Amino acid sequence: MRDGGRIAAAIEILNSIESHHRPAKTAVKEWGAAHRFAGSGDRAWIGGLVLDTLRRRASVAYLMQDETPRALVLGTMVHAWGMTGEEMTALFGGDEHAPEPPTEAELAGFARDLTGAKPHVRGDYPDWLAKSMDRAFGKDAADEGAALAARAPVDLRVNALKAETDKAMHAVQSKIPQAVASHLVADAIRIPQTDPRGKNAPAESIPAYGKGWVEVQDAGSQIAGLAAAVDPGAQVLDFCAGAGGKTLELAAMTGNTGQVYAWDHDWRRLRAIWPRLKRAGARNVQVKDGPEGEALADLVGKMDVVFIDAPCTGAGTWRRRPDSKWRLKPEALARRIEQQDEVLDRASTYVKPGGRLVYVTCSFLPEENSDRVEAFLTRDGGFEQVSTLAALKASGGLAEGAQDVLAKCEDDAGAILLSPRRSDTDGFYIAVMERK
Structure with missing residues (x-):
């Protein structure tokens, strides 16, 4: 496909997203299935433009003084992709599948800036x-x-149960030469983002991934797991295990010793955990898939660490799911707050005296973070908040220089708030509490 046809496809997909209220990635996938002539490079280019347009929707609409999918796509190509008005006009010439060339109003939008916005x-x-x-x-x-x-890089966690970091790095770089060591996590690899119009590296298709040597996991998420600071032989409960990303990390941290219990209130979310455990070689994980009262009754007051990857708005992952920020509503935030309070109250009962409760969200919203921790500590006087940074240091999993970065992310209560600008990760809030 020529670029003009690709731009027309992006406009078509955005119209579909607006009219049918579908997730962006679903709409992109469905368009690709219905247009088999589009190659993988075309689909990546079109999908990237759609997501970049959603990432920059408010600023581009302001610059273009127009919120239509056409104006947003054209404005994104100029203001996010760096094309000029002349290049845009030339791009549409001679391509029967391209949209109409930019209008005078659109050309004026290409020249505006955000002064005063x-x-x-x-x-x-x-x-x-x-x-x-x-x-x-x-x-x-x-x-x-x-x-x-902005776009997010791809981070890989080296699975210590199957490979050493140097071995995994060599294997990854043999297929993705631009891969580098993580700036935050000692046993992690980063694949930097390519040119906006380029195709992302297929991390999940490389042999190292298939062998279980690496897992795709944002560095911020890896930092959150390290905050558990679990030792070999520890008894750990992953209370909101979902598909098992943190469960796998916790199992690797314990060196396949002790026990990691994985439970989720929605048993359907646990279905993906079984093949992941097998591929990772995690043998000390017990998946608890029954009702909480039955599945976890024998764990009350016995856990060294209870890890809560809490249900949240996902605001910290807007780089990866940009349409979600425009779909988020106040009532959805209110529901999440209720769920978070309930999860904290229930999960805390499994922590033994002297044990730790780790509360994590992939959000930067205080309503889901510090407000929830403060409210919990007010309700339950049996816990006190301790330094997340101290726990991270104790984990031994930080890269050289990471402590300096993370110290700037620490709040007065000792929690850490990560963000793309602060830590070059997704947004994560991490609080550690200890039972007295």
């Missing part, structure tokens, strides 16, 4: 979240939002 426009986040962003980031809210509107 409100912070939520410059930061590309919903206006109703402005107060939350201000609470989380203060004067840096717009810059933090802009960082959340």
Whole structure:
């Protein structure tokens, strides 16, 4: 496909997303299935443009003074992809599948800048979240939002149960030469983002992934797992295990000793954990797939660590799911807050005296983070908050220089808030509490 046809496809997909209210990645996939002539490179280019347009929707709409899919796509190519108005006009010439060339109004939009725009426009986040962003980031809210509107790299966690870091790095670099060591996690690999119009590295198709040597996991998520600071032989409960990403990390940290119990209130989310455990060689994991009262009754008050990867809005993952930030509504946040309070109250009962409760969200919203921890500590006087950074140091899993980065992410209570701008990761909140 020529670029003009690709642009037309992106506009078509965005129209479909708006009219049918479907997730962006689903709409892109369905378009590809219905247009078999489009090769993998075409689909990657089109999908990348669609997602970049959603990432920058507020700022581009402001610049173009137009919210239609056409204006947003064309504006994204200029303001995010770096094309000029002249290049855009030339791009559409002689291609019968291309949209109409840019209008005078669109050319004027290509030349505008964000001077005078409100912070939520410059930061590309919903206006109703402005107060939350201000609470989380203060004067840096717009810059933090802009960082959340960029593309994300691919991070790999080296599975210590199957491979040493050097061996895994060599295997990954043999297929993806641009891979480098993580700046935060000692046993992690980063695949930097390519040119906006380039195709992402297929991390899950390389032999090292198939052999279980590496897992795809954002560095921020890996940091969250390290905060558990589990020792070999520990008894650990992953209370919201889902598909098992943190479960696998916890199993590797214990060196396949002790026990890691994986449970989730929605048993359907656990279905993906079985093949992942097998591929990773994790043998000390017990998957508990019954009702909580039956499945976990014998664990009450016995766990060294209870890990909560809490249900949340996912605001910290906007780089990867940009359409979700525009779908998020106040009532959805309110539901998550109720769930988080309930999860904290229930999960805490499994922590033994002197044991730790690790609370994690992939969100930067204070309502889901510090507010929830403070409310829990008020309800339950049997816990006290301790330093997350101290736990990370004790884990032994940080890369050289990571402590300096993470110290700048620490709040007054000892929790850590990661973000693309602060730590070059997804957004994560990590709090550690200890039972007295």
